[in-house]
Amino acid sequence: MNQPAAGPHLSDRQRVHWLRLIRTPNVGPASFRDLINRFGSAETAIEMLPEVMMAGGANRLVRIPSVAEAEAEMELARKCGARFVALGEQDYPQTLKRMDHPPPLLALKGTAAVFNLPPVAIVGARNASLAGIKMARTLASELGRNGYSVISGLARGIDTAAHQGSLDTGTVGVLAGGIDHPYPTENIGLCNEIAARGAIVSEMPFGWEPRAQDFPRRNRIVAGMALGLVVVEAAQRSGSLISARLAGEMGRLVFAVPGSPLDPRAAGTNGLLKDGATLVTDAGDVMEALAPLVGGRPYIAASLEQPPDFTATAPPVDSDRARLIEALGPVPIEIDELIRHTGLHPAQIFMILLELDLTGRLERHSGGRVSLVEPDA
Template identity: 40%
Template structure:
């Protein structure tokens, strides 16, 4: 019982430090290292902080209110946990970073932090094919017992979490850029609850923290830092995904990139990564094989992906339309010129192909083929 009280008091010290307005993660860790413990750092005077390079007006009321709010969140649900930098259960890969997060707010199963992870990241404004690929990669990796980690953003991140949860026994970790009591984006509210039920949501910031732009690079650094490798499915040339991939490489982790069409803006980032040394991958099996020694999954032992439900067979005219589409987004008028079919006939056929899961309707009257086979199939 005494040990529990001591641990609770120790965690309270961390909460008060993390809720000190203006302190920040790096200076917080610097003070804890300088004074030997979070409690000693809290007990130090302002002049003692100044001697260690931290000049700050302390708002004790705000600090206490923030710590109280965090404690209330922790007491609210048995799935809510706090993991501090000096806790023995702190993720070992994350601890290797020069300045790891001082605290982690957890919602879900903390044991997942100690299982092998692979990150899947990519564009928010992704293509239907990219979304599908991210889901397939995640489902196969999770089916092999790997934890799929991502940032719960729209697009590729969301598809990766959904894919992992679709695998039998699949688990996923979402590292978010808000406080643990907030969900961003709001459209992922149901997904966030599913992840907490069957995985883990990780936050670096106190309760009430809004999705501030400065938090996203730190969030990305944790995603790559916890994972053995990072898979980039789609990314523009200027995107957070490329920053995360660069961080992964700097952290000594593997970087994988899925190639795409040279005409697609969200493939150019992946092609840049491949030119810069990232490993080109076309399937989750290639990732599992490359990391087999670290993941404990021998090549060829991955459970088979459940077969997709049977789809309606295509008639010759539908096959002609698919072959004319290729694999890049195509305007309806261009497809009309290639097939010599009327707009009315094409529109009705595309509706059927969309219902059959072979075509996706995009914005601005464009369509994209979803089949993974060759155009001749």
């Protein structure tokens, strides 16, 4: 298998400031990227952050983690046997770079070599049937024997079976909390086994206890890391269907294992099949669909989007901000449409959106669309 070309490598100082910036409230992957593009480095972006937030209408400034706090988290990572890998570095998962707004930093415990295998995600119900568990384990095992890695979220049921089936061939567990807080606790042993042979990753801070709202973020990474996502069992309105939707929006292939119409755990998967997901009865169905992608290795050569040239025009003024805010609303809209409607330079648009994002007034959607968040009354 071809290895990805070596990319840039952050110095220890740069990594500390990257960690400080992404741990700052209201700074997400999209605003992180725009801040780096605008100011050239995380260190400079941190210095300019108060000014940018005030321009966006912030009533109060957020607290930026100190150098000592970032260094303390990096030390926790070392004690845990983990490290932070930055977007663009050689050990960062190549497929994940292709998603909208990938995490700038991932905590990684284990070996990055597993990222060089073509990845398939397998997800499904926590209260899985014995047949579903057997199917997930068999799929994972067969995919592993044929050179694929298996990605899942370390949840009970289908996720656990998928990891168990691919332990010896390469599996990646994605956590909703910090790497030092695996969930559920019954899978701590499995988590350690995965880290010893594959990899455990998380975008969340060390010490972070997962909350309900953190699992969709985890699902986003599971979908983003894979070329295709297989749903084995899923009820209606389940987290696995969220993963499938996210995978489809990212352009990943979506697969589903059919189930009995009488079993509510199959309602979600059967619905996916009605909506056009690829039917799976064995691993061969997955490998046949992925063969063109694996042969061409498109995810190794994928390039990141071109950042706007912030030096190409003058910074936005208050009248520019008012014009853009007037054009925004609760309905998601493409940034290209905002550029055409307002007549503002793309760099000015991106700067104003960054200001709004940092003050919690902007919501980002799939496909690069954005909408305005109305302030609380």
